[in-house]
Amino acid sequence: MTAVSAHAPQPPAETGLAASLTEVERQRILAKSALFAPPTGMLPDGRRDLVGLSREELTDALVAIGEKPFRTKQIWHWLYHQGVTDFARMSSIAKPLQAKLAERFVIGRPEATTVQTSNDETRKFLFRFRDGQEAETVYIPDRREDRGAVCISSQVGCTLSCTFCHTGTQKLVRNLGAAEIVGQFMAARDSYGEWPSPRGETPRLLSTIVLMGMGEPLYNYENVAKAMKIVMDGEGIGLSRRRITLSTSGVVPMMDQCGSELGINLAISLHAVRNDLRDEIVPLNRKYPIEELIAACRRYPAASNARRITFEYIMLRGVNDSEADARELVRLIAGIPAKVNLIPFNPWPGSDYRPSTREQLAKFAQIVMDAGFASPIRMPRGRDILAACGQLRTESQRERRSLPA
Numbered sequence: 001m002t003a004v005s006a007h008a009p010q011p012p013a014e015t016g017l018a019a020s021l022t023e024v025e026r027q028r029i030l031a032k033s034a035l036f037a038p039p040t041g042m043l044p045d046g047r048r049d050l051v052g053l054s055r056e057e058l059t060d061a062l063v064a065i066g067e068k069p070f071r072t073k074q075i076w077h078w079l080y081h082q083g084v085t086d087f088a089r090m091s092s093i094a095k096p097l098q099a100k101l102a103e104r105f106v107i108g109r110p111e112a113t114t115v116q117t118s119n120d121e122t123r124k125f126l127f128r129f130r131d132g133q134e135a136e137t138v139y140i141p142d143r144r145e146d147r148g149a150v151c152i153s154s155q156v157g158c159t160l161s162c163t164f165c166h167t168g169t170q171k172l173v174r175n176l177g178a179a180e181i182v183g184q185f186m187a188a189r190d191s192y193g194e195w196p197s198p199r200g201e202t203p204r205l206l207s208t209i210v211l212m213g214m215g216e217p218l219y220n221y222e223n224v225a226k227a228m229k230i231v232m233d234g235e236g237i238g239l240s241r242r243r244i245t246l247s248t249s250g251v252v253p254m255m256d257q258c259g260s261e262l263g264i265n266l267a268i269s270l271h272a273v274r275n276d277l278r279d280e281i282v283p284l285n286r287k288y289p290i291e292e293l294i295a296a297c298r299r300y301p302a303a304s305n306a307r308r309i310t311f312e313y314i315m316l317r318g319v320n321d322s323e324a325d326a327r328e329l330v331r332l333i334a335g336i337p338a339k340v341n342l343i344p345f346n347p348w349p350g351s352d353y354r355p356s357t358r359e360q361l362a363k364f365a366q367i368v369m370d371a372g373f374a375s376p377i378r379m380p381r382g383r384d385i386l387a388a389c390g391q392l393r394t395e396s397q398r399e400r401r402s403l404p405a
């Protein structure tokens with residue numbers, strides 16, 4: 001016994017080394033992310049978009065045109081609580097100042113180039129940004145209650161190439177800026193006319209945000225964090241951090257910061273329980289293998305029994321859906337406050353996978369449930385309007401390519 005412990009790794013030293021390696025990786029990820037920066041919020045006519053500025057930046061912009069800092073609170077209220085897009089509607093502001101603001105600033109919204117509402121009420125938007133780039137946003141209403149989730153994109157394309165994901169076939173064009181991330185939520189809310197922002201516990205149609213659209217949010221952390229801070233600000237949209245979930249394919253070095261700085265819920269795109277298989281279907285696993293990912297989940301600060309980590313698991317027939325896989329899954333996540341979302345694979349043209357059979361899904365779910373984890377089977381929504389992430393954008397590109405020159 002003594003001999004074994006003499007050779008055992010010394011935890012404190014190793015923890016220190018691991019921590020500094022993580023810090024180096026974190027800096028590398030942030031530096032790389034900056035290479036894919038979004039365009040500035042300045043229009044060709046010199047006006048600046050106010051959406052997406054932090055409170056401090058908004059104050060600076062107002063002071064730069066000779067206004068007093070107290071205006072920040074007033075304008076923030078009009079932007080994010082009232083949701084106005086026209087300075088002339090800011091009735092607490094005198095007309096001459098309204099005109100001055102309109103000369104220097106705009107209140108931007110992405111342009112909805114396609115809006116499709118499915119038979120099941122899911123609404124999918126294709127938004128075009130100022131430089132012509134496009135990303136998808138989906139609103140998924142809760143069938144039983146007057147509330148729903150807005151699924152937001154964080155990047156145009158994705159650097160990762162998960163084999164089951166349609167976005168993974170599109171190379172990363174660029175990161176979305178804070179204005180474009182908040183703008184997706186605000187434009188979706190425009191579409192339902194849900195302004196002013198409901199306060200406190202007042203029911204809201206657009207009640208939660210899931211960062212699960214196109215792109216890897218932890219590869220665009222700074223813009224995502226800035227956008228989420230705007231959305232959580234109590235004097236504006238005021239969504240609680242409990243109502244926001246970020247989904248990551250496993251960018252381990254950014255997970256701690258996300259938890260401590262934003263405190264939002266975490267969803268992990270696990271999809272496989274063995275490194276050899278996960279290396280193949282979620283190639284980021286080659287950098288951050290399952291053990292490191294699970295360890296980061298165990299220390300995620302915002303996780304508790306009341307706020308569980310969601311493990312997403314896409315069910316691919318004959319690939320990752322065996323009962324042995326299910327048993328390994330529950331062994332891996334034992335002790336983590338967690339639930340498991342089983343996602344039937346949504347096929348797209350050119351994909352090689354097939355969805356698991358109903359029977360296999362049910363068997364898998366039963367094993368997970370018997371181990372004490374909620375394991376809802378997330379029924380595909382909006383099938384009739386191309387549900388899998390990244391499909392609408394490609395469809396629109398295809399249409400454009402086929403238009404006569």
Ligand code: SAH
Binds near residue numbers: 212249
């Ligand atoms: N990049 C992040 C967030 C966006 S992808 C991540 O990977 O977590 C979010 C989710 O889209 C994936 O977890 C996966 O569950 C889902 N998804 C992608 N392709 C899909 C498909 N063909 N069918 C069903 N769900 C899919």
Ligand code: SF4
Binds near residue numbers: 160161165
């Ligand atoms: Fe990127 Fe997520 Fe799709 Fe993987 S699943 S390619 S990380 S968007």
